[in-house]
Amino acid sequence: MNTVFLLVVLVATAGWITSTVTLRVQSLQLKADRTERRLALVLDHFGIEEPELAGMDEVRALLMADREISAIKAYRRITGAGLAEAKLAVEALAVTVKKP
Incomplete structure (x- = not known):
């Protein structure tokens, strides 16, 4: 008991x-x-x-090469963001990136 x-x-x-x-x-x-x-x-x-963080050129270059997952990984490494936050940020950045 x-x-x-x-x-x-x-x-x-x-x-x-x-x-x-x-x-x-x-x-x-x-x-x-x-x-x-x-x-x-x-x-x-x-x-x-x-100010933009150093290394965002790498993220843009990956987006221009249609490597979104690698861009998300790079964004996370640069900013320390979580997966969901990085995915949203990279998707928003992808809209502004002009692909060749």
Whole structure:
């Protein structure tokens, strides 16, 4: 009986901790998103363009050679972005790249 009770308490505590951490992470993500939007507005207001990262020429060259997967890998290596973010960024960049 004691073992079952302790197991239930442990599971309930783990659930509470998980939900608390999840809510905190979501709150921090919302704050980060809001800060990024505000920073973008400030940069736009002052006419400041974000400098391009070194190595993006390699990504463009790979896109021009129809090597999108290699371009995504290169983008991830250069920026440290995750797979989904890199895929979206490379697809957006592919629209601006003129293929021979």
